[in-house]
Amino acid sequence: HSPYFNGANKSTEVDYVQVYKDVADLLEDNDYDDGSYGPVLVRLAWHASGTYDVDTKTGGSNSASMRFEPEALHGANNGLKVARDLLEPIKAKHPNISYGDLWTLAGVAAIQELGGPTIPWRPGRTDGTSAESCTPDGRLPDATKKQDHIRNIFYRMGFNDQEIVALTGAHALGRCHPDRSGFEGPWSEQPTLFSNEYFKVISEREWIKKELKNGGWQWVDKNNTDVMMLPAEISMFNDKEFRKYFELYAKDQDQFFKDFTNAFAKLTELGVPFKGDEKVYKFETLPVVVT
Numbered sequence: 001h002s003p004y005f006n007g008a009n010k011s012t013e014v015d016y017v018q019v020y021k022d023v024a025d026l027l028e029d030n031d032y033d034d035g036s037y038g039p040v041l042v043r044l045a046w047h048a049s050g051t052y053d054v055d056t057k058t059g060g061s062n063s064a065s066m067r068f069e070p071e072a073l074h075g076a077n078n079g080l081k082v083a084r085d086l087l088e089p090i091k092a093k094h095p096n097i098s099y100g101d102l103w104t105l106a107g108v109a110a111i112q113e114l115g116g117p118t119i120p121w122r123p124g125r126t127d128g129t130s131a132e133s134c135t136p137d138g139r140l141p142d143a144t145k146k147q148d149h150i151r152n153i154f155y156r157m158g159f160n161d162q163e164i165v166a167l168t169g170a171h172a173l174g175r176c177h178p179d180r181s182g183f184e185g186p187w188s189e190q191p192t193l194f195s196n197e198y199f200k201v202i203s204e205r206e207w208i209k210k211e212l213k214n215g216g217w218q219w220v221d222k223n224n225t226d227v228m229m230l231p232a233e234i235s236m237f238n239d240k241e242f243r244k245y246f247e248l249y250a251k252d253q254d255q256f257f258k259d260f261t262n263a264f265a266k267l268t269e270l271g272v273p274f275k276g277d278e279k280v281y282k283f284e285t286l287p288v289v290v291t
């Protein structure tokens, strides 16, 4: 070691590149959903961050308050225990990483490993220690509502219409679970591939209402019931201001990747008190192993 090696300081360091690799390594599981934990990790990063309120400067990923009740039990967070528990062995291996940093980094890793853009990420979140950091219920979007509700929710975080539509494109990934949200099915035919497919699907299919056993309803494709849309999403699609961005991203995957990168990085940094000297990481995706 160099004479400048500081043993005490060393113990608080975190190898974030290794954390990325460890997350990337645990994504695949053929017995879970469509074969990947990536989508639920993206949802965890989003729900941890999307509680931010720009006026009161409360919420956001800084304190990782979803670890505590009541936030862990908010209806919007149903099913996210799967994602939080999945990351516990990584937290045990890298004890100095904060949960807020781990959850957001895991979201970035999932997007990148599933074919999405490289999203700059930096550490700096400090965990809250009690339920006092929990945000009130109702800060995340309600999928049964219309576009005005979605606007209000995202304007409260500080996003504009273009950013809202770009972020929603994350629904290329994953699916709805009857035991989590009450809705069912994926938005795209390849729910473990991050692409602009969500925008193509919503613009190209003919949507019909389907009643659900729980009394609710959702949109399904008239000709291929494998894909679905939430009530809020078709309301958004039918909104003149939102529509231009749906059309733009359906045509232009590069523009979608660019705008999504900026919006997702912004989302995960809402309310985080960075000192300003944090290293910004652009993680490399794992090499693809051909078997």
Ligand code: CCH
Pocket: 039, 040, 042, 043, 046, 079, 141, 142, 143, 150, 167, 168, 170, 171, 173, 174, 175, 176, 177, 178, 180, 181, 182, 183, 230, 232, 264
């Ligand atoms: Fe979402 N999302 N989301 N979503 N979401 C659901 C699942 C995922 C809404 C509602 C739902 C974003 C925005 C919105 C993901 C990422 C993002 C589900 C199903 C509902 C309902 C949950 C279940 O049953 O498991 C609504 C409304 C909005 C408003 O715009 C944003 C923004 C992001 C990320 C940038 C991902 C990924 C999933 C899939 C999770 C999984 O487990 O497969």
